[in-house]
Amino acid sequence: MTIAEKILAKASGKETVSPGEIVMAQVDVAMSHENADVVLRSFRDIGVREVWDSTKIVILFDHRIPAESEKTAITHKRLREFVREQGIKYFYDLKEGICHQILPEFGHCRPGEVLVGTDSHTTTHGAFGTFATGIGATEMAGVWATGELWLRVPESIKIRVSGSFRDYVSAKDLILSIIGHLGADGANYQAVEFHGETIRSLSIASRMVLSNLSMEMGAKVAFVMPDEKTVSYVKGTTDKIFEVIQPDENAQYVHELDIDVTDLESQIACPHSVDNVKNVRDVEGIKIHQALIGSCTNGRLEDLATAAQILEGNRVHPDVRLLIIPASKRIYLEAIKKGYIETFVKAGGIILNPGCGPCLGAHQGLLAPEEVCVATTNRNFKGRMGSPESFIYLASPATVAFSAIRGEIATPKAP
Amino acid sequence: MNEVMKGRVYKFGDNINTDVIYPGKYLSITTDREEMAKHCFETVYPEFLEKANKGDIIVAGKNFGCGSSREQAATCLKYFGISAIVAESFARIFYRNAINLGLPVIVAPNVSKKIRDNDTIEIDLQSGIIRNMKNNETITATPLPQFILRIISDGGLIPYLKKKLGIEE
Numbered sequence: 001m002t003i004a005e006k007i008l009a010k011a012s013g014k015e016t017v018s019p020g021e022i023v024m025a026q027v028d029v030a031m032s033h034e035n036a037d038v039v040l041r042s043f044r045d046i047g048v049r050e051v052w053d054s055t056k057i058v059i060l061f062d063h064r065i066p067a068e069s070e071k072t073a074i075t076h077k078r079l080r081e082f083v084r085e086q087g088i089k090y091f092y093d094l095k096e097g098i099c100h101q102i103l104p105e106f107g108h109c110r111p112g113e114v115l116v117g118t119d120s121h122t123t124t125h126g127a128f129g130t131f132a133t134g135i136g137a138t139e140m141a142g143v144w145a146t147g148e149l150w151l152r153v154p155e156s157i158k159i160r161v162s163g164s165f166r167d168y169v170s171a172k173d174l175i176l177s178i179i180g181h182l183g184a185d186g187a188n189y190q191a192v193e194f195h196g197e198t199i200r201s202l203s204i205a206s207r208m209v210l211s212n213l214s215m216e217m218g219a220k221v222a223f224v225m226p227d228e229k230t231v232s233y234v235k236g237t238t239d240k241i242f243e244v245i246q247p248d249e250n251a252q253y254v255h256e257l258d259i260d261v262t263d264l265e266s267q268i269a270c271p272h273s274v275d276n277v278k279n280v281r282d283v284e285g286i287k288i289h290q291a292l293i294g295s296c297t298n299g300r301l302e303d304l305a306t307a308a309q310i311l312e313g314n315r316v317h318p319d320v321r322l323l324i325i326p327a328s329k330r331i332y333l334e335a336i337k338k339g340y341i342e343t344f345v346k347a348g349g350i351i352l353n354p355g356c357g358p359c360l361g362a363h364q365g366l367l368a369p370e371e372v373c374v375a376t377t378n379r380n381f382k383g384r385m386g387s388p389e390s391f392i393y394l395a396s397p398a399t400v401a402f403s404a405i406r407g408e409i410a411t412p413k414a415p
Numbered sequence: 416m417n418e419v420m421k422g423r424v425y426k427f428g429d430n431i432n433t434d435v436i437y438p439g440k441y442l443s444i445t446t447d448r449e450e451m452a453k454h455c456f457e458t459v460y461p462e463f464l465e466k467a468n469k470g471d472i473i474v475a476g477k478n479f480g481c482g483s484s485r486e487q488a489a490t491c492l493k494y495f496g497i498s499a500i501v502a503e504s505f506a507r508i509f510y511r512n513a514i515n516l517g518l519p520v521i522v523a524p525n526v527s528k529k530i531r532d533n534d535t536i537e538i539d540l541q542s543g544i545i546r547n548m549k550n551n552e553t554i555t556a557t558p559l560p561q562f563i564l565r566i567i568s569d570g571g572l573i574p575y576l577k578k579k580l581g582i583e584e
Contacts, residue, residue, distance in 0.1 A: 022560065022562055034442075034445075035442070035445070035484075035485070035486070037445035037446065038445045038446070038486055038487070041445065041446045042572075042573060045573045046573055046576050046577060046580070046582065047577065047582045048580065048582070063442070064442070064443065068443070069443050071443035071444065071445075072443045075443065075445055118484055118486075119483075119484055120482065120483050120484040120508055122484075134484040134508050135484065135508065135511065136484060136486045136489070136508055136511050136512035136515055137486040137512075138486060138512065138515040138516060138571070138572050138573065139511060139512075139515050139572060141572075141573070142515075142572055142576055145576065145580070146576070146580070150562065184430050184478060184481060185430070185477055185478040185481065185504060185506070188478065188504060188506065188507065189507050218478065218481065218506055218507065220507055273430060360434075360439040360442070360483070361434070361438065361439035361440055362439050362440060362442060362443070379432075379434070379482060379483075381432045381434040381435065381482060382434075382435065382459050383434065383435070383438065383458040383459050384434045384439065388458050388459050
């Protein structure tokens with residue numbers, strides 16, 4: 001069996017499962033952000049008084065923080081009351097950061113478990129060998145009530161990666177190139193497994209980039225094979241016992257792909273779809289108005305380190321607004337200690353509070369018609385970050401930082 | 416729920432994402448479903464709110480509902496009065512959300528080539544047969560698994576769970 005099949009068999013109390021089968025899986029972690037308010041409405045409609053397990057539900061605020069509207073302020077208030085009412089053990093108010101960084105930091109991502117979240121980028125946690133997937137609000141209400149969820153056992157795709165990255169080329173470029181190759185629905189309903197020497201050499205943060213963006217090719221889950229790096233990270237965050245699950249040698253895959261990154265160049269997803277991927281070299285020179293470094297994809301310490309190294313001693317182009325959003329409070333503090341934040345501010349960058357920022361178009365840096373933004377985020381859909389007449393390009397932290405200095409899309413190069 | 420449904424077709428292309436269906440700036444609307452319905456497709460296809468009617472069936476290409484997990488994307492269409500969505504394929508979270516809300520979603524290969532905007536179609540959810548009333552042509556959709564059909568016929572996941580958990584209305 002593949003890793004997805006093995007975890008779902010375990011979670012549904014079966015010896016074996018096969019693709020296409022629908023199973024009732026026991027959920028280990030159930031995460032919601034502000035949309036817990038949508039879940040709550042459905043939970044009240046079901047009519048159950050108490051949640052199934054107040055220690056397995058995680059609620060936090062990251063999408064619209066601090067509240068951008070009175071409506072959101074009411075949502076936050078109602079959810080704080082609900083958390084108290086139900087004794088929800090793991091609640092992270094708006095000072096902590098983005099859900100997909102908070103979950104691992106606080107020990108909620110463990111290999112071999114089933115983690116569901118009312119957020120599509122919940123696939124991020126496959127980086128820890130967790131069966132982690134996004135679900136809707138009403139079915140989360142069902143999880144709150146019963147602790148279980150129906151899941152179709154997915155077919156699996158195996159991606160083996162070899163070779164070393166060139167300077168300034170990173171996991172973001174690799175996954176953009178894969179999405180460009182497979183398409184926006186290239187892994188729809190499927191489980192992705194990342195294997196190979198290059199993947200093993202990646203940091204935890206870089207692995208999370210792969211699992212996070214796999215959602216943009218429709219993946220249900222996206223696993224990085226757990227290894228000693230995974231176990232050591234997870235043990236540093238939790239005392240809970242977990243079981244590392246690996247795929248069998250004879251597991252069946254619907255598709256196998258071998259990738260060598262040796263010649264991979266910096267990649268960029270052009271408007272208005274994530275699979276419209278080109279070499280940065282092919283779109284160089286496009287004037288930009290906003291540059292954004294952050295999000296659940298690329299707001300981690302190594303991303304800020306790369307950006308700081310490029311921005312050190314340089315100035316952001318006068319026509320560009322550079323927004324920087326550390327993914328969590330812990331990352332923010334580390335970035336202060338290491339001097340990155342000072343570098344950003346001196347270079348002319350604007351630091352926003354840890355959270356989703358303008359990525360989903362709610363607030364904090366929206367775009368006017370005809371404006372161009374180059375961002376380390378994960379979606380460039382028409383109108384996502386403001387005007388439907390604006391343009392979003394998605395790239396690595398190195399490309400975004402380098403472009404912010406130049407005032408136009410540019411391939412990062414050593415000075 | 417009626418297992419045979421009939422309606423006028425409102426057509427879309429491939430990869431219609433949930434940001435387009437329900438813009439992020441309205442995500443602060445969390446409980447008022449009638450209010451959500453006022454913003455379907457508002458930013459990118461504002462004509463939808465003028466031209467679409469209650470009871471219409473959306474017919475689309477591949478990967479309908481890709482992107483964010485926002486349930487508002489399915490809720491707004493249901494409360495607008497869309498009676499069903501037929502597409503060549505759906506993104507998985509949108510597909511689940513629609514079923515959980517009792518909004519029928521039907522997968523039919525090549526449907527966007529065979530059905531035109533403004534045609535009237537009839538769908539039999541049990542057999543998966545779609546009939547184009549304009550030329551009487553039929554298309555066979557992938558039938559819904561019995562488990563999913565049961566959730567839809569109960570009116571969505573909440574009534575289904577109430578029944579399962581023995582909670583009185």
